Amino acid sequence: MSAHSIPTLHLRRERIILPIWLAGLTLLLTAAGAAISREFGDERERAALAAVAAGNPAFLFLRGLPDGTGVGALVFFQTFAFLAVLIGLMNAFLIVRHTRADEERGRSELLQATPISRTAPLTSALTVALLADLVAAAAVTAAGMLLGFAAWPALLFGLALGCVGLAFAGLSAVAAEVMPTSRSANGLAASLVGVAYITRGIGDALGTADSLDSVSPSWISFLSPIGSAQAAAPFSTATPLPLLVPALLGAAGAAAAVLLRRRRDLGQSLLPDRTGRALWSNADAWRLAIRSQRGVTTGWAIGTAVLGGLAAALAPVVLAAAQANDDLAALIRRLAPGLAVETADLFTVALLGIAGTLATASGVQAVMRLRAEESEGRAELLLPSPLPRSAWMGIQLAVAAGSAIIVALAAGVAAGVGSALVEGTTERLLIPLAAVLVHLPAGAVFLALTAAAFAFVPRLTVALGWGLLVLGLVVGQLGDLIGLPSWLQAASPFHHVPAIPMEALDPAPLLISLAAAALVAGAAVVQLDRRDLVS
Amino acid sequence: MLTSDHPIVVRALHKHYGATPALDDLDLTVGAGEVHGFLGPNGAGKSTTIRILLGLIRATSGSVQVLGRDPWPDPVVTNRDIAYVPGDVSLWPNLTGGEIIDLLLSLRGGGGPGERARLIDAFELDPRRKARTYSKGNRQKVALVAALARPAPLYILDEPTSGLDPVMESVFRAEVRRIRNTGATVLLSSHMLSEVEQLCDRVTVIRAGRVVETGRLDDLLRNAPTVFRVIGVPAEAVIRVPGVTGVHSSGDGIEFAADSSAIPAVLHALHSFNPSSLTATPPALETLFLRHYETARS
Numbered sequence: 001m002s003a004h005s006i007p008t009l010h011l012r013r014e015r016i017i018l019p020i021w022l023a024g025l026t027l028l029l030t031a032a033g034a035a036i037s038r039e040f041g042d043e044r045e046r047a048a049l050a051a052v053a054a055g056n057p058a059f060l061f062l063r064g065l066p067d068g069t070g071v072g073a074l075v076f077f078q079t080f081a082f083l084a085v086l087i088g089l090m091n092a093f094l095i096v097r098h099t100r101a102d103e104e105r106g107r108s109e110l111l112q113a114t115p116i117s118r119t120a121p122l123t124s125a126l127t128v129a130l131l132a133d134l135v136a137a138a139a140v141t142a143a144g145m146l147l148g149f150a151a152w153p154a155l156l157f158g159l160a161l162g163c164v165g166l167a168f169a170g171l172s173a174v175a176a177e178v179m180p181t182s183r184s185a186n187g188l189a190a191s192l193v194g195v196a197y198i199t200r201g202i203g204d205a206l207g208t209a210d211s212l213d214s215v216s217p218s219w220i221s222f223l224s225p226i227g228s229a230q231a232a233a234p235f236s237t238a239t240p241l242p243l244l245v246p247a248l249l250g251a252a253g254a255a256a257a258v259l260l261r262r263r264r265d266l267g268q269s270l271l272p273d274r275t276g277r278a279l280w281s282n283a284d285a286w287r288l289a290i291r292s293q294r295g296v297t298t299g300w301a302i303g304t305a306v307l308g309g310l311a312a313a314l315a316p317v318v319l320a321a322a323q324a325n326d327d328l329a330a331l332i333r334r335l336a337p338g339l340a341v342e343t344a345d346l347f348t349v350a351l352l353g354i355a356g357t358l359a360t361a362s363g364v365q366a367v368m369r370l371r372a373e374e375s376e377g378r379a380e381l382l383l384p385s386p387l388p389r390s391a392w393m394g395i396q397l398a399v400a401a402g403s404a405i406i407v408a409l410a411a412g413v414a415a416g417v418g419s420a421l422v423e424g425t426t427e428r429l430l431i432p433l434a435a436v437l438v439h440l441p442a443g444a445v446f447l448a449l450t451a452a453a454f455a456f457v458p459r460l461t462v463a464l465g466w467g468l469l470v471l472g473l474v475v476g477q478l479g480d481l482i483g484l485p486s487w488l489q490a491a492s493p494f495h496h497v498p499a500i501p502m503e504a505l506d507p508a509p510l511l512i513s514l515a516a517a518a519l520v521a522g523a524a525v526v527q528l529d530r531r532d533l534v535s
Numbered sequence: 536m537l538t539s540d541h542p543i544v545v546r547a548l549h550k551h552y553g554a555t556p557a558l559d560d561l562d563l564t565v566g567a568g569e570v571h572g573f574l575g576p577n578g579a580g581k582s583t584t585i586r587i588l589l590g591l592i593r594a595t596s597g598s599v600q601v602l603g604r605d606p607w608p609d610p611v612v613t614n615r616d617i618a619y620v621p622g623d624v625s626l627w628p629n630l631t632g633g634e635i636i637d638l639l640l641s642l643r644g645g646g647g648p649g650e651r652a653r654l655i656d657a658f659e660l661d662p663r664r665k666a667r668t669y670s671k672g673n674r675q676k677v678a679l680v681a682a683l684a685r686p687a688p689l690y691i692l693d694e695p696t697s698g699l700d701p702v703m704e705s706v707f708r709a710e711v712r713r714i715r716n717t718g719a720t721v722l723l724s725s726h727m728l729s730e731v732e733q734l735c736d737r738v739t740v741i742r743a744g745r746v747v748e749t750g751r752l753d754d755l756l757r758n759a760p761t762v763f764r765v766i767g768v769p770a771e772a773v774i775r776v777p778g779v780t781g782v783h784s785s786g787d788g789i790e791f792a793a794d795s796s797a798i799p800a801v802l803h804a805l806h807s808f809n810p811s812s813l814t815a816t817p818p819a820l821e822t823l824f825l826r827h828y829e830t831a832r833s
Contacts, residue, residue, distance in 0.1 A: 104628075104667070181628065181667070278633035278662040283641045292627065377625035381678065384589045384691075385642035386615040532592035 006116060006124040010098050011131075018132055021090040025083060025161075026139040028474075028482075033075045033147040035483035046074050050213035053077065057205035057318045058347030061310075064230050065204050065215050072149040073235035076157055078481065084226040085197050087136055087161050088168040091129050092189035095172040098125035101182035103267055112266055119261050122173060126254050129169035137162030149235075156234035160243060167225035167246035168193055170253020177260040180269040187299050194303055198310065200227030205314055225249050285387055289399040293366050297403040300362040304355040304411035308432060311351035312418025318347045348415065349499045352432055355411030356439025356497070357473060360446055363404035364465050367450040370396050371461035374454075375535060383533065390525045393451060397521060400447050404440060412436040435500040441510040442493035444517035446472060452520050455527035458534045540567050541600075542689045542720045543588060548597035550583055550744075557583045559744035561597070565722055565737075570715055572735035572752070573724040576828045580744040581724045582622055585693050588722075589619060602689060615644070618682040622693035622724070624674040626666035632677045633662030639681035646685035654680040657706050671698035683710055690714060690721045696730060708734060728820045738820075740827055747827050752820075759818035760792035760826065763801065767811035776800050780826065788812070792822060 040046045050066040050073070053059040064081040067073040099122055102108045111121060137158035144154030172189035179185040203221025210216055214236065221227030228245035232238070260270070280287075370393060373379045383389065415432030450465035457464065475484060476492030489495050493516070496509035543565035550558040558580045565571040575581050586592045588601050590610025599605055606613045626635050633655075640646040655662055658676040666674065675698045682690065696704050704727070711721060711734050725731050731738060731752075738755065740748040748755065760780065763773075766788035773789075774782050778797025783790055793801045795818075805813070816822070 274665075275661075275663040276631040276634065276665060278631065280630075280634040280637040283634065283638040285642060288627070288630075288638055292629070295629075377621070377623055378627060380586075380591065380621045381619075381624070381626075381639060381681075382642065383591060383610070384614050384617060384619040385639065386611045386644070387642050388611045533586065 006111070006120050007127055010121075010124050010128045013098075014094070014128060014132075018090075018094065018128075021086075022132065022136055022139060025086055025090070025136060026143050028086075029075070029079055029083060029140060030143045030147065031482040032079050032478075033071075033143070035481060036074050036078060037071045037147065038483060040071070040074060043069060046071070047213060049074065050077070054209050054211075054213055054215050056347075057314060058350060060207060060215060061201040061205040061314065061347065062350050064200070065207065065217055065233075066213050067233050067235040069213050070235055072144065072147070072153055072157075075144075075147065075149075076235055080157075080160070080230055081197060081200065081226060083140075083161055084164045084229065085193055087133070087165040088193035088196065088226070089190060090136075091133065091165045091169040092172040092175075092193060093186060094129050094132065095125050095169055096176050096182050096185045096189060098128070099173065100176040100179065100185040100269075104182050108266060118266075119258050122257060122261050126169060126173060126257075130166065133162040133165035133169065136165060153234040153238060156232050156238055156240060159240065160229040160232045160234065163243045163246040163250070164225055164229045166250030167229075167253070168196075168250070170250035170257070172253075173257035174253050174260070177257050177264070178270040180271055183296075187296070191299065191303060196224040196226045198306065199224035200230065202310070202314075203227050204230075205317065285382070285392065285395050286399075289369075289395045292369060293399050293403055296365065297362055297406055300358055300403070300407045301410035304358050304407050304436075305414040307351050307355045307358075308411035308414030308416075308436070309418045311348045311415045311432065312422055315348055315419060316422055345502050348432060349435055349502060352411060352415060352436040353439065353477070353497075353499075356408060356436050356443065357494075359404045359408035359411070359436070359439065360443030361469065362407045363400040363443060363447045364450050364469055366400035366403045367396060367447050367454065368462055368465050370451070370454050371458060374458060374533060377535065379533060389528050393455075393525055393528055397447065397451055401444065404443050404447065405437075408436045408440055409433070431501050434505070438500055438505065438510065439494075439497050441513035441517070442472075442476075442497050445493045445513050445520070448517040448520035448524065451524040452527075455524040455531065458531070541565060542567055542602050543571075543722060544598075544600040545584070545588075546598045548584070548587065548599060549595045550580075550587065550592070551595045556744055558587075558594075558597075561741060561744060562746055562749075563739055565720060567720055568715070568718050569736040570711060570721040570723060570734050572731040572738035573722055573741075574726075574731065574738055574824065575741040579741045581741065582693055583744075584741075585622075585691055585722070585724065588691060589614065589617065616688045618643070618685065618687035618690045620675075620678045620682045620692045620695045622697070624671075624678045626669070626674055626677060628665065628667035630666055631663055632660055632666060632669065632673070635666060635677055636662065636681045636684070639678075640685055643685055643687075651680065651684040654684050654710075657710075658703060672700065672703065675699055676703070679707065679710075683714070686714075686717065686719070688719055690719060692721065693724045694726065695723070696725065696727055704730065728824060732820050740824070742827055748823070755823060756818050756820065758795060759820070759823040760794050761798065761818055762790065762792050762816040762822055764788055764790050764814040764816075765805060765810045765812070768805055768808040772808050773801055773804050776804050792826065 040049060047069045050069050053063065053066045064077055066077045102121065108121060112118065140161050141154045141158035144157050145151060149157070168189070171192050175188040175192065176185045179188055200221050203218045203224065204215070204227065206218040206220065207215040217227060217231065222231065222245065225246035228242045231242035232240055373382065382392065412433030412435070416429045419432065420426045420429050446469050449468050450461065453464035454461040472492045472494050475489055476494030479489035479495070493513045496513070498505055541564055543563060545561060545563040548558050548561040549556065561580065561584060563584065573581055583592070587594050587599055588606060590606035590613065593607050601613045602616055604613050630638070636651060640651065658680060660673060660676045660680060666677070669677070675695065679695060696707050699707060708730065715721065723731070723735065735752050737751050738749070739746055764785065768789060770782050770784060770789050773779050773791055776797055777800070778794035779791050779801060781792045
């Protein structure tokens, strides 16, 4: 086999997924950029927005650091952290797909029996990731120039994102060496992306304001590849030096992964499989569904509990910053009357909103397990038993809903208990819980839609499940940012989630969401009985 | 036809995927208490038929009766009385073999712990290992133990011995004889012709979604062709004899198959050429098979 065969194979397998990721990334940037230059065409408005952000640790935590008052600076501030998470996940899934997943499914065995080196699939996957990150950098640069940015800042913006991608390609390669399954490797790699985002958030929120529109991050931000890449600040200081951190991190990860792979057996991992029990005296379909979901849900719940805890711990910092900035707040109100500066609540709501989204994602992922059972052949062992298909799906939907509730509860309880500890009063104990739980009716719609995708177009379950969730989020929560018409925004169930405690709780939209979810889920159950098993 | 005597009765079964027919007018009758071999080349439609019998996929047209019922409207009822081993066993990677056996048994209503222990022992399975660490043969054993540990009126086994070593194959054959002695019916899809010859009362051979041969194994073998290998005779000697097929040169001689009815004519034709050596191999399932499989390719 020639030295080029493996990268050719990997690129061929990527010919659909990778272009979708890259196009989505570029489109999101372009849409946000166009909306920002349309709605903040005036320098004074942009200055106001930058000032609001600079004076508000909530914004700093969620979005990142303002980089000046130009259109490009604002686009960078509004999109960079989000795009960094996306490119991180793109690299994580890309690497695991071609390393641990191939090994787990036995495809590597076929390849490694040919005269290629032991590390060839790994280095090839890393090469494909490098190529993808270069293309992403080029596309972001081109999109930036299209939006009217100068060449050097646009290039630096692109390079910063590309370097974040490289960092996570390297880290994910290590995750794939350490973990025994593709699922756990993806989980570890994705949580590294989450940790990098949150570390940057903490560092940015604790930063010190230099002026109205500029903040120096705390040293904590530089612990994160996303935070370091952001420090390239393409629209102010414009220095490529901090990009060395993510680039070197990626290189170190890649080197470590290659060394690990060189020394280990095919199929082996650093965390080995242990033997288990020989008997399962009370086994049934419920316990199977719960056991299969247990570990994943625990992972999601830890993530959202950290978010909830952060919301509680950082709220006083945010409040203090807001109080110190009374003059600033007044100035902002005069300059831009619609902009809310309810800082502490806004911050909590935003973080718990993320937790609500993650809860929904955990449920959607649990529903997708139905498809994995079918396509990987296990349904063929389950369904020839006297287990009705409706019970099979019903159990999995109930477990998925349970997973979403647990993940949401983890955030709400952590935030409630955290704020009680921080503030020394239990007055607000239940507010965060309500704030995150109100996301669940909207989430239920996406669980049901994923089940419907599985029943009607099984081969598209995963694509539609995640695709509809992302669409719902973009339309319902980022609709304003990218300037979508209001009727379209209203079509997303997430649009109707009340921002508790800033907005009152109106049960009507929540009940409508639940009813819609029940209807769609019912249709899915009926259809599942009517279709063939599809491998 | 009384369905109580015939656990599986399939008539004029069609299954189309788009325009491609997977099953094309297939008939299959399995009598009560028999071990029925279900044979055919790869892609002939064996697994498709079995999935229809289990209510996993729906027939495009035709009638299907499993234990007296159509499996599609309510597979739960028929599946209660079926033990199944799929052709390609995939397991829950994070569960141990023992846990999976218990899960599948409990879904079917529970099995006797004594049987379970006996079978795990007989198949030399380590039930404490996670399924992802199992080889193909061990995955197969998990499915076999789960299927065999609870008695059922009907067993559907899709290539159950693929990946098993010869010792385990013989354990499997003993188990099939055991369940037949209890009066159960077995549909056994297999490529292991020796296994089929040893176990099956009747066989059905399918090709391209239709039946090409069905009957008692003894009858089929009696009518199967005898293979001749002759030295010192040109191919023209027998090529025109009715009932002779597959004439080809092999080494310094020729080889061909002859139906039992053609043997006198063959001997007569060979006689005048003074063969220096002649070997006749008695009818075997393999010969019968290769004939069907080869015509599939031509």
